[in-house]
Amino acid sequence: MATFQLAINRKSYSVDVDPQTSLLTVLREHLDLTGSKYGCGEGQCGACTVLIDGKAQRSCITRVSSVSQKQITTIEGLASGDQLHPVQQAFLDVGAMQCAYCTSGMIMSAVALLDRNSNPQPDEIVSFMNGNVCRCGTYPRIVSAIQKAAKAKTAASAKGGSR
Amino acid sequence: MSAKSHLPIEPERYELRASPPYHFDLDRREFFKFLGAGLVVVSVLKPAAIAQESGGARRRGESLPQEIDAWLHIGDNGRVTVYTGKVEIGQNIRTSLSQAVAEELRVPLENIDVVMGDTQLTPFDMGTFGSRTTPTMNLQLRKVASAARDVLIGLAAEQWKADRQTLRAADGKVTDPRANRSVEYAALMKGQQLTEVLPAEDPLIPAPDWSVAGKSIPKVDGRDFVTGKHRYPSDQKLPDMLYGKVLRPPAFDATLVSVDTQKAEQIGATVVHDGNFVGAAAPTSQLAEAAVAAIHAEWKSEPQISNKELFDYLRKNTAEGKDPTGDGDRFDTGSVDQALSSADHKLQATYTVAYIAHTPLEPRAALAKWDGDQVTVWTGTQRPFGVRGQLAEAFRIPEEHVRVMMPDMGSGYGGKHTGETAIEAARLARAAKRPVKVVWTREEEFTWSYFRPAGVIDVTGGVKNDGTLTAWEFHNYNSGSAGIRTYYEVPNQRIVFHPVKSPLRQGSYRALAATANHFARESHMDELAHAVKMDPLEFRLKNLKNERLRAVFEAAAKQFGWGKSKSAGQGFGMGGGYEKLGNIATFAEVHADRKSGEVKIVRVVSAFECGAIVNPDGLRNQIEGSNVQGLGGALFEAIEFDNGKILNGRLSQYRVPRFRDVPAIETVLLDRKDLPSAGAGECPLIGLAPAIANAIFDATGVRLRALPLIPNGLKSIA
Numbered sequence: 001m002a003t004f005q006l007a008i009n010r011k012s013y014s015v016d017v018d019p020q021t022s023l024l025t026v027l028r029e030h031l032d033l034t035g036s037k038y039g040c041g042e043g044q045c046g047a048c049t050v051l052i053d054g055k056a057q058r059s060c061i062t063r064v065s066s067v068s069q070k071q072i073t074t075i076e077g078l079a080s081g082d083q084l085h086p087v088q089q090a091f092l093d094v095g096a097m098q099c100a101y102c103t104s105g106m107i108m109s110a111v112a113l114l115d116r117n118s119n120p121q122p123d124e125i126v127s128f129m130n131g132n133v134c135r136c137g138t139y140p141r142i143v144s145a146i147q148k149a150a151k152a153k154t155a156a157s158a159k160g161g162s163r
Numbered sequence: 164m165s166a167k168s169h170l171p172i173e174p175e176r177y178e179l180r181a182s183p184p185y186h187f188d189l190d191r192r193e194f195f196k197f198l199g200a201g202l203v204v205v206s207v208l209k210p211a212a213i214a215q216e217s218g219g220a221r222r223r224g225e226s227l228p229q230e231i232d233a234w235l236h237i238g239d240n241g242r243v244t245v246y247t248g249k250v251e252i253g254q255n256i257r258t259s260l261s262q263a264v265a266e267e268l269r270v271p272l273e274n275i276d277v278v279m280g281d282t283q284l285t286p287f288d289m290g291t292f293g294s295r296t297t298p299t300m301n302l303q304l305r306k307v308a309s310a311a312r313d314v315l316i317g318l319a320a321e322q323w324k325a326d327r328q329t330l331r332a333a334d335g336k337v338t339d340p341r342a343n344r345s346v347e348y349a350a351l352m353k354g355q356q357l358t359e360v361l362p363a364e365d366p367l368i369p370a371p372d373w374s375v376a377g378k379s380i381p382k383v384d385g386r387d388f389v390t391g392k393h394r395y396p397s398d399q400k401l402p403d404m405l406y407g408k409v410l411r412p413p414a415f416d417a418t419l420v421s422v423d424t425q426k427a428e429q430i431g432a433t434v435v436h437d438g439n440f441v442g443a444a445a446p447t448s449q450l451a452e453a454a455v456a457a458i459h460a461e462w463k464s465e466p467q468i469s470n471k472e473l474f475d476y477l478r479k480n481t482a483e484g485k486d487p488t489g490d491g492d493r494f495d496t497g498s499v500d501q502a503l504s505s506a507d508h509k510l511q512a513t514y515t516v517a518y519i520a521h522t523p524l525e526p527r528a529a530l531a532k533w534d535g536d537q538v539t540v541w542t543g544t545q546r547p548f549g550v551r552g553q554l555a556e557a558f559r560i561p562e563e564h565v566r567v568m569m570p571d572m573g574s575g576y577g578g579k580h581t582g583e584t585a586i587e588a589a590r591l592a593r594a595a596k597r598p599v600k601v602v603w604t605r606e607e608e609f610t611w612s613y614f615r616p617a618g619v620i621d622v623t624g625g626v627k628n629d630g631t632l633t634a635w636e637f638h639n640y641n642s643g644s645a646g647i648r649t650y651y652e653v654p655n656q657r658i659v660f661h662p663v664k665s666p667l668r669q670g671s672y673r674a675l676a677a678t679a680n681h682f683a684r685e686s687h688m689d690e691l692a693h694a695v696k697m698d699p700l701e702f703r704l705k706n707l708k709n710e711r712l713r714a715v716f717e718a719a720a721k722q723f724g725w726g727k728s729k730s731a732g733q734g735f736g737m738g739g740g741y742e743k744l745g746n747i748a749t750f751a752e753v754h755a756d757r758k759s760g761e762v763k764i765v766r767v768v769s770a771f772e773c774g775a776i777v778n779p780d781g782l783r784n785q786i787e788g789s790n791v792q793g794l795g796g797a798l799f800e801a802i803e804f805d806n807g808k809i810l811n812g813r814l815s816q817y818r819v820p821r822f823r824d825v826p827a828i829e830t831v832l833l834d835r836k837d838l839p840s841a842g843a844g845e846c847p848l849i850g851l852a853p854a855i856a857n858a859i860f861d862a863t864g865v866r867l868r869a870l871p872l873i874p875n876g877l878k879s880i881a
Contacts, residue, residue, distance in 0.1 A: 135523060
């Protein structure tokens with residue numbers, strides 16, 4: 001067991017766990033941040049995706065010992081108060097979900113994509129998102145939602161918005 | 164505890180018992196204890212009617228009480244609470260049922276809460292399967308809401324001494340347009356406790372007049388899902404909760420020879436060994452895993468077949484006469500043998516489908532807590548009342564001592580009809596005397612749940628030179644009887660479902676055997692069309708009288724541009740049918756490169772009709788989703804197994820559809836406001852596989868008769 005200081009959603013946490021423990025287990029079991037989901041345990045489905053220093057990472061195959069000192073963002077930290085992130089809002093507007101178990105991971109991956117490419121083409125979205133699985137089959141809607149979010153973000157920054 | 168022997172699955176059979184035996188044991192006083200003041204709408208089932216029900220929901224050894232179901236409550240704060248045993252698994256019925264209630268009760272959607280799948284609070288329900296929610300529960304709740312509206316108008320009429328015919332209900336109020344006055348529903352209650360028994364007949368608002376139903380209302384609690392706030396079954400937590408893990412046998416149907424749990428106990432876990440069940444509970448999941456890993460067990464198992472021998476096995480191991488229902492699995496008309504021998508063209512072909520896994524993204528999960536001899540379980544299941552029964556049976560306690568709750572879950576697709584994790588968590592919790600949560604790993608979900616049945620289908624068709632079908636013989640081994648009957652006009656038919664003792668545990672899967680049966684039928688229709696050199700659409704329509712089915716074929720053909728010319732490597736095909744009260748026709752465009760072996764699904768067009776549409780966008784979502792999910796079973800999903808083990812039970816080994824697999828998808832909705840609304844969760848799945856198979860034939864001249872069609876590309880079969 002060892003103690004790790006974690007910076008999650010702009011808050012500081014201290015956890016006492018085995019260094020081999022996955023970040024996903026720490027989030028869900030120790031910190032009760034259950035928005036990140038378990039889907040496969042081998043980084044194949046993307047349901048557990050979080051941002052680590054802004055990059056989309058699979059928290060189920062990320063050891064907690066590797067992420068102290070880093071900025072971690074989970075789905076719970078995306079909205080600012082009542083104000084949803086443009087990607088969250090776009091998923092709602094488009095209805096880009098059914099059971100929505102994949103939604104947290106999809107949104108986190110999409111946020112990472114739009115942070116490095118503000119205007120992705122459909123094939124770029126497909127290529128970036130291909131590691132995220134939606135068993136209900138809402139992929140076409142997710143692509144639309146990401147395009148919509150890209151437009152909303154661009155419009156907001158043109159207006160001088162912070163996002 | 165072999166899952167196979169203790170928790171039998173009945174593929175197909177759930178669908179046959181459409182009418183649920185409603186069941187609720189509280190009396191009127193108890194209702195209001197938890198409902199509070201206000202108006203409650205109930206339905207009462209007379210003892211005689213209950214006695215005739217064959218379902219197992221009745222209380223054992225007790226005289227039959229008058230059974231009362233509470234469906235809807237309007238509190239004196241104006242909140243409307245609706246109670247249904249149906250559950251939300253991604254099909255968005257929390258939204259569509261809210262729309263139904265808002266429509267008839269004339270209240271804003273925001274005022275409605277829907278309590279779903281809680282065995283203590285909701286009326287008995289067989290389960291959420293068979294696309295039954297829209298045709299049955301939507302209708303039921305509309306009736307209930309309509310009855311409540313009538314009561315409220317009556318109360319207002321009484322208060323105002325007005326003629327009720329002149330009063331209107333809208334926006335949570337009763338208004339009197341003549342006297343220019345209105346009163347909120349909540350104010351009409353005046354702290355009273357009112358009970359209204361659902362009348363047998365009550366006119367409902369016709370579909371053309373709908374204002375809330377029939378609209379694309381977004382998911383009612385969507386915000387909770389995009390913020391991560393919603394708690395799925397696997398997210399549930401209680402103070403002092405332990406995590407549970409179960410020791411799995413190395414092969415199916417293995418029996419435990421010896422077990423040593425000493426090391427596991429030393430780790431600090433609660434270890435349970437009860438018959439074939441061995442499991443551990445500990446304060447963290449890691450500790451529980453370590454404890455199970457420290458258990459030394461020896462198992463004994465019998466040799467079992469592999470997927471390579473599967474289809475031969477299915478043919479040779481029929482269990483004729485053992486069909487538990489004994490109904491409707493054989494259909495004969497005319498003289499098939501004679502018609503086949505005199506047909507201008509006769510064609511015989513065999514089609515096969517593999518076992519596939521539902522792979523719901525959320526694996527099975529349950530949290531169990533005991534209070535004395537009463538157990539409460541939160542679990543992901545399509546059958547909360549079924550799981551209640553399983554728990555009662557497993558622990559030999561009355562069903563009244565079991566409460567099962569179903570938080571909206573990470574889907575099921577027919578794969579979560581059973582309560583494995585509920586029983587496991589409850590067994591460990593009883594030993595640990597603390598709440599225990601069990602969440603299956605992906606590997607456990609692949610191995611210890613159940614599969615869509617594999618099957619072999621032999622079809623022989625006879626046709627005249629002019630394209631008239633004359634004979635149809637159809638034998639389905641194991642995959643199931645859903646959708647087995649043909650909707651084409653054929654005077655001579657022999658259609659038989661042959662049950663088989665399945666080598667793997669199998670059960671319901673979205674659309675059941677309708678996928679396999681439509682694949683075989685619609686492929687064979689395509690083969691017959693080519694045999695008589697007719698256009699496949701023309702051939703179908705020549706032999707099809709059903710107007711609703713004709714309409715979807717024609718609508719999809721128009722949108723697709725059927726009859727257009729094609730380029731090299733391009734192929735067009737179609738498949739369609741009637742299932743679960745819905746009608747689908749799907750057209751596919753593929754591009755096949757025989758040199759590289761790559762087949763790309765370029766475009767899919769579906770036309771669908773299921774009566775009056777309750778939520779157009781929700782419906783589109785279901786149809787698109789069916790076509791995307793259906794790509795897996797059509798193209799590459801197949802469970803590989805050998806000697807009681809699953810060989811590809813991980814997401815890195817079992818390929819499911821991903822973003823890159825998705826073609827352009829277009830959906831045409833036919834809204835029949837003159838027809839009752841039906842469900843759409845399953846039917847749209849059935850057209851895709853034959854449409855793709857027929858398009859691949861069109862592109863390459865290669866006829867593929869096995870699902871999945873191209874697990875390794877086209878090269879493997881070219």
